[in-house]
Amino acid sequence: MRPTRRQKTGRIAAVTAGALALSIGATACGGDTSGPAGKELSGQNLTVAAVWTGVEAENFKKVLKAFTDETGADVKLVASGDNVSTFVGSKIEGKQAPEVVMVPQVGVVQQFAKKGWLVPLSEKVEMATARNFANVWKDYGTVGDKFYGLYFKAANKSTVWYRPDAFDQAGVKPPKSYEDMLKAARTIGDSGTSPFAVAGEDGWTLTDWFENIYLSQAGPANYDKLADHTMPWTDDTVVKALTTLGELFADKDLLYKGSAGALRTDFPTSVEQVFGPEPKAAMVYEGDFVGGIAKDQFDRKLGEDAKFFPFPGVGGGDAPVVSGGDAAVVLKEGKNQKAAMRLMEFLASPEAAEVWAGAGGYISPNKSLDLSAYGDDTTREIAKSLVDAGDSVRFDMSDQAPAAFGGTKGAGQWKLLQDFLRDPSDPKATAAKLEAAAAKAFGNG
Template structure:
């Protein structure tokens, strides 16, 4: 399983620099390759629980059996705060599974990450991932992360049957969507179901709405300035994006 041509130095190399954000399958494949150093324990931090965590444990069970190593998963809903505290205390996990690239970029800028090409042969990564995915996981030309999975965050789901039964037309613009929502409320129905509960992390799905609205209305360049803390949260574009989301989320009947 010498996919990357590296010895079992993955965990050791990661510990030297602090933190590596990587795809579990790639990291484990590298760790499984032949070499002289033995991996004892690989620590992974993330927010997974329930069926997601069960699936993760099934994946790593084969690696543990083959290598004799052990994977310790550290679950937390306060991932950002806990991870930063661990990095500051020089006691980070070997691998962190993050929900978005923003934290990864901040950690890379602070010098807390090790580029993947220092622990893996990234030739296989470049073959398996499109340039857009490589760019997403890179900071100033250095690759620090690969995506474990991706999700569509900008789709609005609806019931074709409900629309047909009530004679509603599918809106093509935001204004048409809001107008239809008002009609549905007037008809005594609930136009929206927005799931924001997520335990200690409740509310995070709302950030997807605000981000999508911001990029649509103000463009990616201004969004990058916001992500990089170059415009304040009180900026008119930020404020208008939150207000626009509120026009749906706070609508009666939602």
């Protein structure tokens, strides 16, 4: 079974048992369920399913409430659980399909489209997407020649988080290149602090390390070929990236408790090792969500005692921007197609993104969103980095792959990169094993 998406995005808040059902709009105010009079969708009902629970669900509820205020539609949000495919399949079979589903992986959007579950998005949604998003986001929502998935929420997975006091003690500054990052790490180690906390117990973090290095070294075009397996994992560019990653993994002085300790460290613990009450390391690489954990779990002040620098360029390459995200899709079996498509138009607007940006815990790929909508400078900087990258942004490669290769504990990339962390001495052999696993998972080996 594929581990939960909440593990992949670092969400560690408790999940409310059972399905979450949130009534939004006129009913939330205790008024007439037909919706505000005179609105274009007054009296119409709409159901949206998403993986989000807790604070994330409450913040998305605010977005849907804004849609209700604008159109009069009565919207209900239901929790899909982390296995969105199983949820949607069961709802379609039971003839209770929601109109709109938020889908967390490119591969799942493609799966739904190939099953015939989705409705292509309207011309109005396409036009709004072309106006407000870099082309790459539409590409990731397109299957064949039809546009199905609108990316409403994104993650910037090219951020290295650090404690300024550890940097100050060692007399180092945030590095501008990968080579300088390792040099700074060694200086930090000499000052008495372990440089990196690495969550090797969670194999997905290791795929993220590889993807950032590979995107910078090999470039977006090769990244795309490797992602869809039109390039074999035995290619020289892969061996080169593994060799670069192996330099970090092989140096026991760079990792807190060495590779053996990293293999016993899960993602939440890696953040605690840097930002917890008894810090052990100076830096932890992962996405923008690290900042939320440092702030919410360990009372760190973003921009003061919890800072980040962009994952630096490798070997003279551009600084990479690897992303993840949630795409809104419209189900063919949903009863109210008109209201569903109108919601998609709204979600493509900067006004919708502004609602959640103001609430926090959110980054939008919408380039028309005024960055002042974000509540703090750190989030603003992370969002700007994502938007400024334009069409050079690339979606998490493992999330584009079949789950057997890119998202299964104890198998595929996760296991093979854990094995490489344990012994990084033979990048060519690891590349060959990765190719064998990829060929099997993609069905061409």
